[in-house]
Amino acid sequence: MLIIGEKLNSSIPSVRQFINDKDTAAIQDLALKQAAAGAEYLDLNTAQGDEVPNMEWLVRTVQEVTDVPLCIDSTSAVAIKKGLDTVQGDKSRVLINSISLERNRLEEVLPLVLEYQCSVIGLTLDDNGIPKTAEERIALSERLIETLTKNHYDIDRLYIDPLVLPLAVDYLNATMFFKCLTEIKHLFKVKTVSGLSNISYNSPKRKIVNRHFLTLCMAFDMDAAILDPLDRKIMTSVITNDFLLGKDRFGKKYLKAYRSEVLDD
Numbered sequence: 001m002l003i004i005g006e007k008l009n010s011s012i013p014s015v016r017q018f019i020n021d022k023d024t025a026a027i028q029d030l031a032l033k034q035a036a037a038g039a040e041y042l043d044l045n046t047a048q049g050d051e052v053p054n055m056e057w058l059v060r061t062v063q064e065v066t067d068v069p070l071c072i073d074s075t076s077a078v079a080i081k082k083g084l085d086t087v088q089g090d091k092s093r094v095l096i097n098s099i100s101l102e103r104n105r106l107e108e109v110l111p112l113v114l115e116y117q118c119s120v121i122g123l124t125l126d127d128n129g130i131p132k133t134a135e136e137r138i139a140l141s142e143r144l145i146e147t148l149t150k151n152h153y154d155i156d157r158l159y160i161d162p163l164v165l166p167l168a169v170d171y172l173n174a175t176m177f178f179k180c181l182t183e184i185k186h187l188f189k190v191k192t193v194s195g196l197s198n199i200s201y202n203s204p205k206r207k208i209v210n211r212h213f214l215t216l217c218m219a220f221d222m223d224a225a226i227l228d229p230l231d232r233k234i235m236t237s238v239i240t241n242d243f244l245l246g247k248d249r250f251g252k253k254y255l256k257a258y259r260s261e262v263l264d265d
Contacts, residue, residue: 001238001247002224004071004095005039006195008058010048019046019054027058028065035068037229038238041095042066044083045073055079059086071226073097077108084116095119097226098161101126101144110151119157121193122148124180130163134179137162141184159193159224160184167209168202174213181220191223196234211237218245232264239263 007030010016018026031042042062046054051074059070072083072094084091098121099109113120122144124130124137131137141160149155162180165173177199181192194217200209211234214225218241229235240263243254257263 001218001222001242002041002193003039003229003235003238004041004043004193004224004226005034005037005229006043006197006226007034007228007230008042008062009045009073010054011045016048019058020049022057024061024064027061031062031066031068034229035066038235039068039229041069041071043071043073043097043226046079047074047076051076051079052082055083056086059083063088069093069095071095071097075105077105077112080109080112084112084118091116092118095121095159097121098123099144100124101140101147103127106147110147113148114151114153117154117157119159121159121161124160124162130165134162134176134183137180138183138187141180141188141190145188145190155188155190159191160188161193161195164194164196164199164213166201166203167199174199174216178216178220181217181222185221192221193224193226194222195226197227207231207233210234214238215241218242232262235262236264 008015010019034042044058046058070087072080074080080096084094087094096113096118099105099113100123102125124140126140145155148158162177164177167173184192196210196214199213200206203209214234215237227234239254239257242248243251248254
């Protein structure tokens, strides 16, 4: 399971304040803690504020202290471009979050994906919004894959996000998401990803819901998750699930985590 650390996001009030105040120490501390906890990408989002200059500052600030690859998270092609231009080193290591079949986003973000040959998260979304059925989301996945393939993009670098919606809205939203994971993997042989926290929106004890949702997603062979790596219980789930699902040969990672006392009952 690829872990994308979610903590450097301006939608979090404290992080938004750090960015607005240009609090280098606080931002770098969050970056280092997530990397130490096992994040393999760091998601950077500056949408809540002066997005473009803040993205430039955030990329520079994070890269001063860690070489963990970055996930440039924005609906704005201008902000994504600024992030890519600012990244030092191999820009193809960047993960772009995200592209969709919305006309404007496709026209503006696709050229960046193709220019830099970055990995990209593809949303099952078009100008009509998020489809209500699994079948419609699977169809959008196919259309997006066809579009990228026609433009000679390496589909091995694509992560499809079928966009889970809250259980509080419809108690079948999780099962529909699992169906999407299964069919997308079976039909198209591409990677899948989710931002976990949507599933628990407006539910009590959200961390419990997120943790068990993650376990089921991993059982349905989801490849990556945007989550809080500083949550020891959810990281324990990741490590344990990989062991149970045969993705941790001889349990080496599980035993290392045990010896390092990072597993949390």
